Amino acid sequence: MNETIDTILSHRSIRKFKDEKLTKEQIHTIVRSAQQASTSSFVMAYTIIGITDDSKKQALMEISGQPYVKDNGHLFVFCGDLHRAHQLRNKADKEQQELITETIESTEQFIVTVIDGALAAQNAVLAAESMGLGACFLGSLRNDINKVSDLLQLPNHVVPLFGVAVGYPDHQxxxxxxxxIETVYHENSYMEDEEQEELINEFDLTLKKYYDSRSTNTRIDTWTEQMIRKYSNPQRMDVSAFVKSKGLNKR
Ligand SMILES: Cc1cc2nc3c(=O)[nH]c(=O)nc-3n(C[C@H](O)[C@H](O)[C@H](O)COP(=O)(O)O)c2cc1C
Structure with a gap:
C-alpha cells in the first residue's frame, strides 16, 4: 500500500460540507489534476465550468433537488465538449470540413467526450480527496439537462455530463x-450467469448488514432491490434527444 492507494480506498461521497470556500489555489490544483488525466487521441474533449454565481448555484440545486449542489466549497460542472475541435474546421479545406462535422457527430466521438470527462473528473475528485477535501458526483444535474445547458450557455457540440461538489467534509x-471483486474482474471470458448470481446474493447480504449497521440513515435494502427499483423507473429519457439536438451522437 501507499498514500495514493490509501486515498483511493478511503473514498466515500461527501454530501455535507463546512461553510468554507475553496481557495483559488485549491481550485487551480484540482483543475490541473483533472487536465493531466489521459485523453483519447489528445482531444481533451471536455470543459469544466466552475459555478461561483449564487443564483446559478440556486437554479442548479433546484434542478438536482440536492442541497449540497448549493452548499459546498466549490461546484464544478463537467461537460463533454467537441465544440473546440469543431471550431478548428474553419482552418480545414472544404472537403475536410464536411468530414469533420460527420465525425464529430458520431456515436464514437460522443463516447470519447463522456470517457474524457469522466477520467478528468475522477482525477479531480482524487486530487481533492488527497488534499483532505471531500466530493460528490452529481448526475442529478441531468434531471433537466436542457435547463442546465441554457443556464451555462453551452454551444453546439457541448453537453453537461455531471457536477462535482467539493468542500471540507462536515460528516464522515x-x-x-x-x-x-470476482463480479467485476473476470479472466479471459465473461463469467457464467449462475456464478454471478451467487456472488450477487452474497453481496445482497453484505449490503443488508451494512445498511443495518450504519450510524445514520439505517434501512433495509439490498443491491438487487435497488437495481430493480432503478431500472423499472425510467428517468431522464429526454437526454437522448437533447444530445442529438446538440449535434452529438447523431450517427
Ligand atoms: C456519475 C455519477 C453520478 C452521481 N450522481 C449523484 C447524485 O446526483 N447525487 C448523489 O448524492 N450522489 C451521486 N453519485 C454518488 C454515488 O451515489 C456514489 O458514488 C455511490 O453510491 C457509491 O457511494 P460512495 O461514493 O460513497 O462510495 C454519483 C456518482 C457518479 C459516479
Whole structure:
C-alpha cells in the first residue's frame, strides 16, 4: 500500500460540507489534476465550468433537488465538449470540413467526450480527496439537462455530463461496500450467469448488514432491490434527444 492507494480506498461521497470556500489555489490544483488525466487521441474533449454565481448555484440545486449542489466549497460542472475541435474546421479545406462535422457527430466521438470527462473528473475528485477535501458526483444535474445547458450557455457540440461538489467534509460516512471483486474482474471470458448470481446474493447480504449497521440513515435494502427499483423507473429519457439536438451522437 501507499498514500495514493490509501486515498483511493478511503473514498466515500461527501454530501455535507463546512461553510468554507475553496481557495483559488485549491481550485487551480484540482483543475490541473483533472487536465493531466489521459485523453483519447489528445482531444481533451471536455470543459469544466466552475459555478461561483449564487443564483446559478440556486437554479442548479433546484434542478438536482440536492442541497449540497448549493452548499459546498466549490461546484464544478463537467461537460463533454467537441465544440473546440469543431471550431478548428474553419482552418480545414472544404472537403475536410464536411468530414469533420460527420465525425464529430458520431456515436464514437460522443463516447470519447463522456470517457474524457469522466477520467478528468475522477482525477479531480482524487486530487481533492488527497488534499483532505471531500466530493460528490452529481448526475442529478441531468434531471433537466436542457435547463442546465441554457443556464451555462453551452454551444453546439457541448453537453453537461455531471457536477462535482467539493468542500471540507462536515460528516464522515461509513465506507460503502462494493460488489465482490470476482463480479467485476473476470479472466479471459465473461463469467457464467449462475456464478454471478451467487456472488450477487452474497453481496445482497453484505449490503443488508451494512445498511443495518450504519450510524445514520439505517434501512433495509439490498443491491438487487435497488437495481430493480432503478431500472423499472425510467428517468431522464429526454437526454437522448437533447444530445442529438446538440449535434452529438447523431450517427
Ligand atoms: C456519475 C455519477 C453520478 C452521481 N450522481 C449523484 C447524485 O446526483 N447525487 C448523489 O448524492 N450522489 C451521486 N453519485 C454518488 C454515488 O451515489 C456514489 O458514488 C455511490 O453510491 C457509491 O457511494 P460512495 O461514493 O460513497 O462510495 C454519483 C456518482 C457518479 C459516479
Amino acid at each position: 460516512p461509513e465506507l460503502k461496500p462494493r460488489l465482490p
